[in-house]
Amino acid sequence: MIQAKWKKADVKAAIQSVALSVGRAFGIATPETFVPDYLPAREWEYRFDTVEVWTIAGPAELNVTIDNQFAHMYFRFDDPGRALELLGPGRLNHHSGKWNRLASASASLSGFANVLAQDFARVADTRPDPAEVDSWKARKAAEAAQWAKWREEFAQHRQAAQGAAHANVS
Numbered sequence: 001m002i003q004a005k006w007k008k009a010d011v012k013a014a015i016q017s018v019a020l021s022v023g024r025a026f027g028i029a030t031p032e033t034f035v036p037d038y039l040p041a042r043e044w045e046y047r048f049d050t051v052e053v054w055t056i057a058g059p060a061e062l063n064v065t066i067d068n069q070f071a072h073m074y075f076r077f078d079d080p081g082r083a084l085e086l087l088g089p090g091r092l093n094h095h096s097g098k099w100n101r102l103a104s105a106s107a108s109l110s111g112f113a114n115v116l117a118q119d120f121a122r123v124a125d126t127r128p129d130p131a132e133v134d135s136w137k138a139r140k141a142a143e144a145a146q147w148a149k150w151r152e153e154f155a156q157h158r159q160a161a162q163g164a165a166h167a168n169v170s
Helices: 008-026 079-085 109-123 128-170
Strands: 044-050 051-055 060-065 070-077 099-102
Touching: 008 044, 008 051, 008 060, 008 109, 044 099, 051 070, 060 079, 060 109, 060 128, 070 079, 099 109
Parallel strands: none
Antiparallel strands: 044 060, 051 060, 060 070, 070 099
């Protein structure tokens, strides 16, 4: 059985179209598309880095990846309950806040890109409440500071443990 596959040029065009749709719908800079350099030379996928966007359900992460056989878009909403309330059940995982759209190579890439453009237009909020945005940014900054503190503490403990191990060997 021969498996359907998309051509690399078609995948590149589709991911660029999706990235343009993201920029337009969410009022952000168009995400840069690329082929990750960690893949073996014969394997490839086009993607863009996860972007943070503002939706009618608040902040969300958005990512799209397309290879020769599979296309995947996800949103991960910061507030799954709010997203469920506004978007309804269906593709939304009400526990994780993840909302997926998938396609296999038996489907049309341009159809996938068009459906994503409709999804983006449906959920985009280009003028969110500034107080809500400021509150979210403050929370994200606090989370980042906490992670930095934990990383520093871990590094100190690791360094102390390595020093103790070297002292015992001597």
